[in-house]
Amino acid sequence: MITAIGMIEFTAIAHGIEVTDVMLKAGNVELMFAKPACPGKFVTMVYGQVGAVDTAMKAGLEVGGATVVNHLLIPRVHPTLIPAINAAPEIDHADALGVMEFFDMVSAVVAADVAAKRSNITLFEVRLGMGIGGKSIVKLTGQVSDVKTAVQAALDEVSSHGVLVSHCVIPQPAPALFKAMM
Numbered sequence: 253m254i255t256a257i258g259m260i261e262f263t264a265i266a267h268g269i270e271v272t273d274v275m276l277k278a279g280n281v282e283l284m285f286a287k288p289a290c291p292g293k294f295v296t297m298v299y300g301q302v303g304a305v306d307t308a309m310k311a312g313l314e315v316g317g318a319t320v321v322n323h324l325l326i327p328r329v330h331p332t333l334i335p336a337i338n339a340a341p342e343i344d345h346a347d348a349l350g351v352m353e354f355f356d357m358v359s360a361v362v363a364a365d366v367a368a369k370r371s372n373i374t375l376f377e378v379r380l381g382m383g384i385g386g387k388s389i390v391k392l393t394g395q396v397s398d399v400k401t402a403v404q405a406a407l408d409e410v411s412s413h414g415v416l417v418s419h420c421v422i423p424q425p426a427p428a429l430f431k432a433m434m
Contacts, residue, residue, distance in 0.1 A: 254299045254329055254331075254334055255299075255300070255301055255302060255327070255328065255329070256299060256300060256301065256302040256304075256305040256306075256325065256326060256327045256328070256329065257284065257297055257298070257299045257305065257324075257325070257326050257329045257333075257334075257361075258275075258281070258297070258298050258299070258305040258306075258308055258309040258312075258323070258324065258325045258326075259295065259296065259297040259298075259323060259324050259357070259358055259361055260275075260295070260296050260309070260312050260313065260316055260320055260322075260323045261289075261293060261294075261295045261320070261321040261322045261323065261356060261357050261358050262293060262294040262295070262296075262316060262319045262320060262321060263292075263293060263319045263320075263321055264294065264319045265288050265292065265293070265294045267294075267316070267319045268286070268293075268294025268295070268296060268316075268319070269286065269294065270315070271296070271312045271315050271316045271319075272286040272296040272312075274311050274312060274315045275296065275298055275308040275309070275311055275312040276298070276308070277311075278307055278308050278310075278311035278312075279298070279300065279304040279305060279306075279307035279308030279309075279311070280300060280301070280304040280307075281298040281299060281300040281304050281305055281308045282298065282299055282300055283296075283297075283298055284297040284298060284299050284334070285297050289357060289380060289381030289382055289386060290381055290382060290383065290384065290385050290386040291385060291386045293321065293357075293381065293386055295357050295380060295381065296312070299329075302327045305325060305327075306325060309323065309325050321356060321358070322356050322357070322358035322359065322413070323358060324358050324361060324362055326361075326362070326365050329365060330364075330365050330368035330369050330375075332368050332374070332375045333361070333364055333365050333368060333375060333378065335375075336364060336375035336376060336377055336378045336390075337361070337364075337378045337380065342434065343374060343376055343393060343434065345427070345430065346393040346394075346424075346425055346430050347393070347394065347395050347396055347399075347423070347424065348393060348394060348395065348396040348398075348399040348400075348421055348422060348423050348424070348425070349391070349392075349393055349399070349420075349421070349422045349425040349429075349430060349433065350367070350373070350390075350391070350392045350393070350394075350399040350400075350402060350403045350419075350420070350421045350422075351389065351390070351391050351419060351420050351422075351433075352367075352389070352390045352403060352406060352407070352416070352419040353387055353388070353389050353416070353417040353418050353419065354387060354388045354389075354390075354410070354415055354416055354417060355386070355387055355388075355415035355416075355417055356386075356388065356415055357380040357381045357386075357388045359388070359410045359413070359415060359416070360378055360379075360380060360388030360389065360390050361378065361380070361388075362406075362409060362410055363390050363406035363407070363409065363410050364378045364390045364392075364406070366402075366405050366406045366409040366410075367390065367392055367402035367403065367405060367406040368392075368402070370401065370402055370405035370406075371394070371398045371399070371401040371402035371405065372394055372395070372398045373392045373393065373394035373398050373399055373402045374392060374393050374394055375390070375391075375392050376391055376392065376393060376434070377389065377390070377391040377433075378390050378391075387417060390406070391433060396421070396423045399421050400421050403419055403421055407419060
């Protein structure tokens with residue numbers, strides 16, 4: 253089980269690769285991913301024990317300097333977050349559909365983790381920056397009241413540092429729309 257994650261979003265691909273190497277050497281962490289993202293950004297996510305991730309993040313932020321767009325360290329990541337980033341689980345229906353759209357990737361990960369921790373919802377997609385102009389999207393489902401609670405908690409959390417584009421909660425989404433979202 254993954255206990256902590258750290259993520260840094262960069263404006264420069266080459267520097268992001270260099271900083272990822274520094275992070276891996278500084279802390280006893282594992283690499284979740286290190287990849288380019290639209291539009292010409294780079295994102296790195298590491299995981300491991302809290303102290304190791306903290307050490308890696310400090311080293312990465314120091315070397316990353318002005319190329320760092322945003323970053324996060326989540327000490328007790330919700331267990332559904334990583335599967336939602338890696339692949340969408342199959343869900344056959346929804347009482348409500350919640351969607352949050354951000355200009356950056358870090359805000360989406362923070363929002364998804366908070367939503368999952370604060371309400372009884374299912375994260376089914378956290379898309380980070382690829383194929384959508386560098387934006388990120390969080391999709392979740394559950395009972396209408398739970399989805400509203402989760403979305404509001406997530407928006408409250410990222411309002412001071414995230415860049416929200418838009419959001420919605422759709423009660424009883426049309427089956428064709430929900431299927432298209434999967």
